[in-house]
Amino acid sequence: MTDTTERYEPGTHPDLPPPMATHGPIVWMRKHLFSSPLNIALTLVSIYLLYLIVPGALQWAFFDAVWDAGSRAECREQGQGACWALVDVRFGQFMYGFYPEHLRWRVDLLAVLFLLALVPILWDKAPFRSRWLIYSCLFPFIGYFLLVGGLGLEPVETSKIGGFTLNVVIGVTGIAASLPLGILLALGRRSNMPIVRTLCVMFIEFIRGVPLIALLFVASTMLNYFLPPGTTFDLVLRVLIMVTIFSAAYIAEVVRGGLQAIPKGQTEAADAMGLRYWQSMRLVVLPQALKISIPGIVNTFVGLFKDTTLVIIIGLTDALGVGRAALSDAKWQGLAWEVYVFTAILFFICCFGMSRYSIYLEKKLHTGHKR
Structure with a gap:
């Protein structure tokens, strides 16, 4: 049993978990979903609507979906779900x-370079951020020539x-x-x-x-x-x-x-x-x-x-x-x-x-x- 009378020096008291009555999923549901008669009614109605919509949507989008076909007619022969x-x-x-299909690698490379250019802009703790920002400033010019061509790339x-x-x-x-x-x-x-x-x-x-x-x-x-x-x-x-x-x-x-x-x-x-x-x-x-x-x-x-x-x-x-x-x-x-x-x-x-x-x-x- 923990000795609750133990004394600690200032600033050395250990962090204790919050009381169970104020923490956990049940408390959260009681506070946000069932806090009043109106919220209880809205929660039950929402659950019922999800019950009506979600199973059918999943059935159409995934379970009965057709992923490989050459036409809409072939899709319908295989199932009545989505024809992806x-x-x-x-x-x-x-x-x-x-x-051009043989040049689409340039678009893929552009996407990767764009994500790299975003890193120092969106994340201020990025390593070597000041140097990385130079690349981010140059990226529009790099992206333009990569996408449109020039400088040795096919236009x-x-x-x-x-x-x-x-x-x-x-x-x-x-x-x-x-x-x-x-x-x-x-x-x-x-x-x-x-x-x-x-x-x-x-x-x-x-x-x-x-x-x-x-x-x-x-x-x-x-x-x-x-x-x-x-x-x-x-x-x-x-x-x-x-x-x-x-x-x-x-x-x-x-x-x-x-x-x-x-x-x-x-x-x-x-x-x-x-x-x-x-x-x-x-x-x-x-x-x-x-x-x-x-x-x-x-x-x-x-x-x-x-x-x-x-x-x-x-x-x-x-x-x-x-x-x-x-x-x-x-x-x-x-x-x-x-x-x-x-x-x-x-x-x-x-x-x-x-x-x-x-x-x-x-x-x-x-x-x-x-x-």
Whole structure:
């Protein structure tokens, strides 16, 4: 038996487990699922709905699914579940679009290099982080030449870049480029210089008042009318520019909200220390404003990534476009559920990852939001 009367020196008392009455799965369920008559009713209804939905969904998606077939008719001969054979047959197009098959290793290598470039950005304890960040800054140029060609690599037309690769390229480029631009627009909107403030306000309000699809139409058609005759302006590049400025306008408003939440005394304290405007913004104001703005910024990024599917309307073939093209094939007609579920899974993985990292970052920076 443990001697509970034993005395310990200050700071040497061992950590004891919490009382059983306040810890464990039963306590958690009682607190979160059965804490009131309303919560009990909602929990029971939810369990009943899951009982109705989950077994049938698993039966359709896995147990009765067909993974190897040459057409929809062959799938139906083997079972009545999901026909994932379509995804298997068209997987290359889903992921790479019309990128030359013998060069797809470059896209795979690009994905690996991209993940390596993210490590020092997302993980501040990465070894040799300062040197690693140099590689992260150089990655956009490495990625461009690896994807498009040049410097000894076989050139590939950007029109052949498609599938989920196109969604990722547009989404990542828009996210990386719109954040610094959005911060500058937010600072410009709060500037004491009337011309700068007016220009930023006009830009933000105009872009936020126009649907993204309208900007994409401008990028794909009308922009050519303003260019000199014979000038070629790559369509993918035009889309990247439009997506970036569209996202930057929304980021600017999110950051502006964070800036307005910072007490004026923070700026006055920075001025009292002799810091110049950009020094006070970089060292005092912006770090606090960006911490507050994390949920809104990530929400904008998630929306931007999902909006990359709109490029199908201007003739670019992303993952959703590949799926629609597959459904137009007489051999695979009628398999819309499989196409859209698979596409949704691809986007969910990326968007859920961004969301979870946002939660991790909020906890790490102590934004004050209790979870």
